[in-house]
Amino acid sequence: MDVKDRIDIAWIDKGAERVITLLNEGRENSMALFVGGCVRNALIGAGTTDIDIATIHTPQQTTEILSADGIQVIPTGVDHGTVTAVIDSVHYEITTLRRDIETTGRHAVVAFTAEWREDAMRRDFTMNTLLADCDGNVYEPLGLGVEDAKSGRVVFVGEAEERIKEDYLRILRFFRFHAFYGKGAPDEAALQACADLSDQIATLSKERIAQEFLKIMAAPDPAAVLVLMYKARVLPDLFSKDYDAAVLARLQSQDVITRLIVLGGFSVRALDVFANTMTLSNKQQKRYVDILAAADLLREGQDAKVVIYHKGNEITAQALLLRAAQKDQKPDLYICQNWEAPAFPVSGEDLKQAGIDQGPEMGRILRELEDYWLQNDFAPDKLSLLARIK
Known part of the structure; x- marks a missing residue:
């Protein structure tokens, strides 16, 4: 193969260089090369994290070569040609060159x-x-790729429809890659193929859909790519009738769950709609409910300090960002960044000592004292609060 371009090699660490050197040792032609995202990102000046390596060696040969040099090799996916080398706790995925014999959706x-x-x-x-x-x-290797990467053209290899039929998740991957790497209008052939086959996304597991869709929502400007997805009828049920793309475009939050709240039309019921298409973890669902509840408190006029007391600084910050986007205002996060809510100074034990029996009455008194404390900007101390018990 001829050299088509040059990239900075600062991202190639000593472990990766060691693996490549060992696999190529004593060979005139390359037996192992870096492949995929690490090369693409280095070419366009984006950050490189995962390092993937492709090799002509079989998994067994790769394992033998690296193990002989004292490198731990894990057989992570031998049937599909993949092993993982571990050097100083860093993982390097190495996959033997492959060709498809048969493809059925995700499995090949x-x-x-x-x-x-x-x-x-x-x-x-x-x-x-x-x-x-x-x-x-x-x-x-195909005489394509360098110019596409540099110009931000996300183009399928060969026929778009054929590539998609090999794994329908590639529909969502197309929109994710366009969101992160695309420039200008998307490739028409790819977009049309995605639209034509969009109903096949339903054949994917909800877990896979969620994983890929949340990556889309993490893009620098998800609002723009969501417009393309909606027009292509890709996951249309995720779009609430109350979804406002302008609010999402204004939202100054990178938090995926906060962005989902906008997509869901600021409704907790959207979680049930989402569940029909994708699986969110219990933690993600709780975060959705908490941020939305905090935003509702702010909308109802509750002081931000009180919301912080109930929901915490980080959740309240996300709620403030939502409210600012709704009102088309500049967000003010000063209070979240510079103030911590104090602990309520009165406990059930304090009330016991004051002669209050444990039970519903104690709970009512605690709530009333806490409400008074909050309404007075957290100022009353324990003695002044206990003095209010009647």
């Missing part, structure tokens, strides 16, 4: 190959087919 029967082009043909987008060596040389 593969055969190993020594051809870089065959392996590239089974990938989703041209920008993900790019390869690189430790010197920063970039290769295009």
Whole structure:
């Protein structure tokens, strides 16, 4: 393969370089190269986290070569050609070049190959087919990818419809990649194929849908890509009739759950609608309810300090961001960043000592004292509060 471009190699750590060097040792032609997202991101100047490596070696050969040098190798997905090397607690995923024999949705029967082009043909987008060596040389096994990545064109490898039928999750991946890496209008052929096959998303598990959709909601500007998804009839049931795209565009929060509240039309009932399509964890659902409740308190005129006392600083900050987006105002998070709610100074034990028996009456008195304390800006101390007991 000819060199098509050059990238900065600062992201290649010593462990990755060691793996590549060992797998290529004694070979004139490359037996292992960096592949996919790490190369793409280095090319466009985005951050690189996960490092993936493709190799001509079989999983057994890869394991033998690396183990002989004292590297731990985990057989994470041998049937599909993948092993993971662990060096100083850092994981490097190494996958043998493959070609598809049979594909049925997410599952594929593969055969190993020594051809870089065959392996590239089974990938989703041209920008993900790019390869690189430790010197920063970039290769295009399909003669495509470099310009697509640089210009922000998310283009399927080969026929869009064929790639999507191999795994219908690629519909959502297309919109995610456009949200993060796309520039200008999306590829028309890809968009049309996504629209034509959008009803097949229902065949995916709710867990997979949630995982990919929440990544879309984490994009720098999810409002823009959601417009494209809605027009393409992709997951239309997730869009509340009260959803306001302008509010989401104004929202100065990167929090995915806060963004979901906008998509759900500021309704707790949206969680039931979401559940028909995707699975949110109990923790995510609780966060949705808490932020929405805090936003409702603010909408009803409750002081931000009181909301912080009940919901905490971080939840209240998200609620303030929601309210600011709704009102098209600049958010003011000063109180959340510079004030901590004090603890209520009166306990049930204090009331016992004051002669109040444990039970409903004690609970009523505690609530009344707490309400008085909150209404007076947390100022009354224990003695003054106990003095109010009648």
